[in-house]
Amino acid sequence: MLRLHLGSADLCRVRFGDRLHPVGTALLAGQWLRDPTVAMMAPALAERAAAVETTGTAQAATAILRHLLPARGRLPDFVTPFDGVESVTAGLAAIQATPARRVRDEVVAAYGDVAATPLRRRFAAADPEVLDLFGGAVRTWFDAVLAPHWSELVSAYRQQVTCASQRLAQHGLAGLFAGLHPAISWREPVLEIQTWWDGDLPGTGHGLLLLPSPLAGPRPRVLVEPGHPILLVYPSSMPARPATADGDALGRLIGVTRALVLRRLAAEGGLTTTVLSRAVGISLSSASEHASALRATGLVVSEREGGAVRHHLTTLGANLLRGLSDDPPATCPPPCRSAGGPPGLP
Numbered sequence: 001m002l003r004l005h006l007g008s009a010d011l012c013r014v015r016f017g018d019r020l021h022p023v024g025t026a027l028l029a030g031q032w033l034r035d036p037t038v039a040m041m042a043p044a045l046a047e048r049a050a051a052v053e054t055t056g057t058a059q060a061a062t063a064i065l066r067h068l069l070p071a072r073g074r075l076p077d078f079v080t081p082f083d084g085v086e087s088v089t090a091g092l093a094a095i096q097a098t099p100a101r102r103v104r105d106e107v108v109a110a111y112g113d114v115a116a117t118p119l120r121r122r123f124a125a126a127d128p129e130v131l132d133l134f135g136g137a138v139r140t141w142f143d144a145v146l147a148p149h150w151s152e153l154v155s156a157y158r159q160q161v162t163c164a165s166q167r168l169a170q171h172g173l174a175g176l177f178a179g180l181h182p183a184i185s186w187r188e189p190v191l192e193i194q195t196w197w198d199g200d201l202p203g204t205g206h207g208l209l210l211l212p213s214p215l216a217g218p219r220p221r222v223l224v225e226p227g228h229p230i231l232l233v234y235p236s237s238m239p240a241r242p243a244t245a246d247g248d249a250l251g252r253l254i255g256v257t258r259a260l261v262l263r264r265l266a267a268e269g270g271l272t273t274t275v276l277s278r279a280v281g282i283s284l285s286s287a288s289e290h291a292s293a294l295r296a297t298g299l300v301v302s303e304r305e306g307g308a309v310r311h312h313l314t315t316l317g318a319n320l321l322r323g324l325s326d327d328p329p330a331t332c333p334p335p336c337r338s339a340g341g342p343p344g345l346p
Contacts, residue, residue: 002222004191004230006203011173011189013207013229016161020153020213023091024080026142028233029215030065031075033145042214045149052144061140068123068134070114074196076106080221082228088142092135100126151279153214155267160212160236180210181234183220193232195220204230212236250321254294257282261290262299262313266321270312272305 033042033049052058069075078098084091103126111120122130146153168176177186183194191208196219207229216235223231250259257280264279265271271279277287291311294300299317302309313321 001198002193002195003200004193004203004208004222005200006189006191006208007205009205010203010207010230014173014176015207015209015229016164017085017209017211017231019085020157020211021080021085021091022088022142022146022150023084023095023138024233025153025213025215026088026138026146027065027069027075027079028213028217028221029146030062030138030141031069031071032215032217034071035218044152045145045215048148049145052141055144057140058144061137061144064133064137065141067117067119068130068137070110073113074110074221076103076110077223077225078102078106080223080233082223082225082231088139092138096131096135098126148278151264151267151271151275156214156236157212164210164212180212181220181236184232184234193220193222195222201230204228206230208232210234257286258290258294261287261294262317262321265300265311265313266318270310272308272310274308276311 029045029049033046049062053062069079079095081091081094081098084094104124107120107124111124114120119130123134164176164179167179171178174186174188177184177191185192201224204224204226206227209229209231211231211233212235213233214236216233218235220235221231221233223233250262253259254262260280261276264276273287273291274284276291277284280287282290288309291300291302291309294317295302295311299314299320300311301314302311304310
């Protein structure tokens with residue numbers, strides 16, 4: 001068990017991450033979607049990950065990641081960096097910038113129970129060619145597995161943060177910590193975490209950054225670096241996917257696909273045409289056509305961002321959704337402790 005001794009400077013800076021880290025999430029997912037416990041929490045992702053294992057470049061990317069990263073347990077900290085949260089490219093750049101000595105120390109520690117191979121030795125030595133190979137595999141795997149579901153993961157994250165924030169407002173820090181995950185216990189001033197390593201650590205004085213994720217694995221993850229808040233990634237549930245528009249009032253009025261487009265824009269607060277096409281499961285040209293039609297009726301407004309176009313729901317669109325949607329309102333689940341012991345823990 002890891003015991004974090006948090007001082008007042010840390011407790012005054014308990015907060016949630018602004019967003020999911022694309023690269024960090026991909027690497028945790030690549031490891032833990034193989035675990036039946038995690039796969040049950042995100043079945044659609046698990047099915048997609050299994051499907052790409054037999055498909056071209058995605059199959060090769062999966063093989064590389066499985067060879068270079070341990071199948072269970074603690075990952076090298078540098079592959080889940082603090083920096084690079086804004087995109088896959090930025091996250092991979094943060095990994096590439098890791099000092100060679102740190103790469104070697106963390107990879108060697110992670111490889112304690114795996115056989116040495118030429119590729120693993122080169123990875124541990126921070127060989128630039130192997131790091132490039134690793135980065136390419138991460139990007140390919142993210143595009144093949146996570147990208148089509150990224151908006152769902154973002155929605156799940158936002159719902160978890162909203163519910164946890166409500167507990168904080170109603171019950172204070174003790175209530176917040178009590179509801180995060182059964183493997184996390186608050187015994188003031190110590191936060192006890194059943195993670196992949198044991199010991200006692202002081203706070204950094206920069207706070208505690210909380211990141212709920214359905215792909216964290218069966219145990220919470222902790223990243224401690226001087227000059228940064230302590231990062232605590234803890235397992236969370238994936239909310240049920242919303243019902244499709246097929247058969248509901250909004251779908252009958254404007255069409256099934258356009259209703260789905262409106263619902264995605266309402267959930268995410270604005271999407272580029274490319275991301276919208278992936279989120280709804282339609283082609284890029286079809287997404288553009290539907291967005292144009294919705295814009296012409298005043299339900300959507302679009303703005304150019306560099307080479308991309310981002311679409312947002314208008315007030316009229318939001319009112320239409322609210323008036324015609326049959327979807328039940330999102331509700332916060334009860335605190336995690338009511339569900340019993342954490343899955344996968346002895």
